[in-house]
Amino acid sequence: MIRFECDYAEGAHPAVMEMLQQTNLEQTPGYGEDVWCERARSLIREACCAPEADVHFVVGGTQANLIVVAALLKPYEGVISASTGHIEVHETGAVEATGHKVLAVPEKEGKISAEQVEEVLKGYEKSPTPDHVVKPGMVYISHPTEYGTLYTLKELEELSGVCRKYGVPLFLDGARLAYALAAEGNDIQLPDLARLCDVFYIGGTKTGCLFGEAVVIPDPANGKGFRMMMKQRGGMLAKGRLLGVQFFAMFRDGLYREIGSHADGEAMRIKKALKEKRISLYYESTTNQQFFVLTEAQYAKLSGRYSLSDNGPVEGGRLVRACTSWATKTEDVDSFVADIKEL
């Protein structure tokens, strides 16, 4: 069985494993106060052109999301998210468990617009009963989205503009950020995120690390108490250096981008094969996730050999997701492409 069902089916990129191995017997202080975390922070600040930024490492995406939300919202505030946002649909109510409501708005290709956000924010301001409704206190977006789609720089600037106009922080979930940065047509780079977002994180788990996400808070004034939040929510790793070492490996010489390029490239080969076969693409994605509709017969055939993510029945058949990653082998994509052709 060849697994295309997700981008976390393997361990870590060999370069990451090697660094973990090399540093394994070094003695360091715990909890992220070691030299490797410091080095990784420096590299990330540099990559983001954000010399003052707070950078915190946590183990996983749900942890990052719940800690950021709990850290930045007041108790009576909620977070605006696409109705397909990870925090709304795939975290077992992690945000609500911190006491906050997710204010879901309809999405388009996984994205929400500045107009939509402004409508919610203005709606609150004009509410006849503002004390009786949840105050929108943050905007959460993903880049790439859950569907592999991308915001344009213009869209991000507009979202950021609305957020700043209304004084609510913009939080960008970059669990798969590597695959955005390297994607064809993407015009958002790390310094744009540092300039336009109030918090964002650079994913590691799905992009070649064993685990780990780097939360970046460009203006450290927004990060007050963040380490206490991390500890309280079980998000502060004792051997924090493991996170530092991994992100050091990612950012020391361009590995993070290289991983993105590889995965996106392989995904484009799959996309091309699907298009040629006139298999319907459900979303227009240039990143490592491809969603497409297979007939039952096609699905049966492919899933005998490839593990795909099954998103249930849709018009015309079954909505299926294939993911590539840093670990995707060219020969596996070759065979997948060949098998698509033969459908």
Added chain:
Amino acid sequence: MIRFECDYAEGAHPAVMEMLQQTNLEQTPGYGEDVWCERARSLIREACCAPEADVHFVVGGTQANLIVVAALLKPYEGVISASTGHIEVHETGAVEATGHKVLAVPEKEGKISAEQVEEVLKGYEKSPTPDHVVKPGMVYISHPTEYGTLYTLKELEELSGVCRKYGVPLFLDGARLAYALAAEGNDIQLPDLARLCDVFYIGGTKTGCLFGEAVVIPDPANGKGFRMMMKQRGGMLAKGRLLGVQFFAMFRDGLYREIGSHADGEAMRIKKALKEKRISLYYESTTNQQFFVLTEAQYAKLSGRYSLSDNGPVEGGRLVRACTSWATKTEDVDSFVADIKEL
């Protein structure tokens, strides 16, 4: 200014005030362990044909809602509600503040159906990732709904049937229950609620008490620890007897129903006037809340003399709510009807 904007513009029904006055200097134990609470509990059990029921008195509706939800759900469970449910839209995230998600489903005239609920419950059971999504652990409905509409007995039986099939409790918010019980066409009575719901409350605040809601838990096994929950959430009144006295007054000789009849009757007079004037009724309500669409000119005219609840612009004008209550004066409705005619 004559107020039709809500059903809590006055104090309490004179009979309630009188009993509070009469009992004012009696000395009783606190926290609902007095003889008046006991008497009121007996009357309510009797009225519900639920001799074993736990009956708890809390001060208000939001309190009742948040305590019931927090008491009955496991941490990873959420509560299914109409997208217009009070807990979803009018409680500043009170349910989320207890750590639970509201699972909103689209409503029809303020109601949700057994089919919709089953779809959510079945959807969870069939989820490919049940550990990653909120488990639906309770169903919340209101009777009357936020729009004054009513469930039929058949609808309630079906909802109850689905809930029991899937083992999730059915919770009915009866903040305005008096106005349902007395409504033309209503075929649900208190014993039906006790038979079909796992928890419900009999509203007092909006139906003639100074404040207070009587939470009924027909099977006391479901009520374990409820008093601790009440105390913890600030819902246990020191002078609990005030709640007992008021509900005693309500249920000793039919006052609760009488109040409903009066308010519904006055509302029907308003409804009739609106219909005759061909003013569009937004919902088909037989209870004390009437929603209708006024042109801006009509609204300007009426709102000079009557305080109405303004629900914002809709097609054809402005959506307006008029409420009657136990306190609504016949002469005020007379004048309102006359003014409607003259629009």
Added chain:
Amino acid sequence: MIRFECDYAEGAHPAVMEMLQQTNLEQTPGYGEDVWCERARSLIREACCAPEADVHFVVGGTQANLIVVAALLKPYEGVISASTGHIEVHETGAVEATGHKVLAVPEKEGKISAEQVEEVLKGYEKSPTPDHVVKPGMVYISHPTEYGTLYTLKELEELSGVCRKYGVPLFLDGARLAYALAAEGNDIQLPDLARLCDVFYIGGTKTGCLFGEAVVIPDPANGKGFRMMMKQRGGMLAKGRLLGVQFFAMFRDGLYREIGSHADGEAMRIKKALKEKRISLYYESTTNQQFFVLTEAQYAKLSGRYSLSDNGPVEGGRLVRACTSWATKTEDVDSFVADIKEL
């Protein structure tokens, strides 16, 4: 049975009942935005010499406490309290249910000192692992304390000084404040509270109202979002005017102080009788609560006729509390005093 077990055994002071009766049929907006609340707020601001203060009315003390704590603390902060503080021992974990730790420190006669508070605050600042421990973010005291004892103005000034030095708010629970203000030897008045505390509340439930506490936030900057917190926690009364009316009655012409004087005076008569009988007073209280030690025989004798609060066995017998209130009848104290003499 004559009840001395608590100060909430009766309804409300007749003057309060009368005002509730008089205003019963007035129509007002809900949720504390009516003219009675406004009038009561003005009177309270005036009594406190705090013209800018935010004044919010909630139904009960636990509600007041949990809302204030949740409103003012950051998620990783806790509240310093005497180990006998109400929030630590008598609220079923209400503060923890909002996510915050109570940082209990040993008490002396129910009080904590500026030195103790500074030790905790300095201890946090000097902690080798500040990210791993709860940050003390507020100080909670009661006046009178749970034992009826009083802070001196000097003690309060010192506490306030330490709090301001370290930038943490001082919160004073005045559930029984009337009995402090009127007590012999008390040198703290309302304007002192407004000057020295960041939040405090003026109790109503235990001092002659049916229910209700007036939360005073002298600097409105500290009260941002407080109404949303109230709504979210079920602490915003629909018929908010009931609270306004009651506090208006309390503060319009000195009733609040009068009630305190009456109760304290009757308590002093009991105290005198106990002293003359050489019954050991457990705390030196000049307010409406008297704690004393009865032998089992004495307790058996008195408790046949008087309901007293039994605080369990202590050296020399049983620790018992007698409370007076606005409602305490002079003839009941006469008979109690006579029975004490005859022990």
Added chain:
Amino acid sequence: MIRFECDYAEGAHPAVMEMLQQTNLEQTPGYGEDVWCERARSLIREACCAPEADVHFVVGGTQANLIVVAALLKPYEGVISASTGHIEVHETGAVEATGHKVLAVPEKEGKISAEQVEEVLKGYEKSPTPDHVVKPGMVYISHPTEYGTLYTLKELEELSGVCRKYGVPLFLDGARLAYALAAEGNDIQLPDLARLCDVFYIGGTKTGCLFGEAVVIPDPANGKGFRMMMKQRGGMLAKGRLLGVQFFAMFRDGLYREIGSHADGEAMRIKKALKEKRISLYYESTTNQQFFVLTEAQYAKLSGRYSLSDNGPVEGGRLVRACTSWATKTEDVDSFVADIKEL
């Protein structure tokens, strides 16, 4: 600088690293549903003689603690802990952030007794106001304790007996369990834990893994919904196989015990040196943590070369902790011992 300040200064035991390396490119499902987790679970069940046990892997100790507490307690319940328990003093209020109170009781050498626990449980049952106080709903202990001390089997049996008598679960934090299992004089083995505890965890982070704790729930009926809790609190690792692989390495051929033996042995050499030098041992520990009192001069001398954990001033000097671990080098202990002799 040679680090004895904690037992998580290095990465993972070489055998663990090797297995992670070997399995790195294997493709597996995520979230702990892979074959490595299954194998590790089997080994742990076998080692515990608990064939039915639920075994769940989480990343760290605070996470394990907060998830277990939140999963097992009702909202109005708290957890009994030694006043020095990790959950009480070193987790930034993680338990309170889940809404629950830690009910701290005084410790003796880091331990609490069955008598103490029974006193709390009986105290609750006899409380005159059980609705107003937090119900003790769980007992939390650590083995070894924070001070390196050990429960005896008899003590554990007594604790377990009291817990079962009162129907509250016993939860044992085994963050350093390896060092207990291998300690001289320890008479508690894994099957004893499975027999006597309702939940416990086998630490990995401090005992040779990169990270990870294995939560064991001997009776799976107590583990209902545990995976949902893990996900919700950010404790479910996407690449769950990393935890499986590590615990497989630990339990496949006795590595876990071997690690304990090594560390305890080195600690005993330090202890012996301290005793010979008549340096006062603060606790009588036979495990990898040694607490002792150095004069300021001694501390200055040693801390120039060795990183020790400084627990502040105590009578006679400064309380210092030295830890050994799987990674402690014999030559480093040699030099430490020599330097102690020369003090």
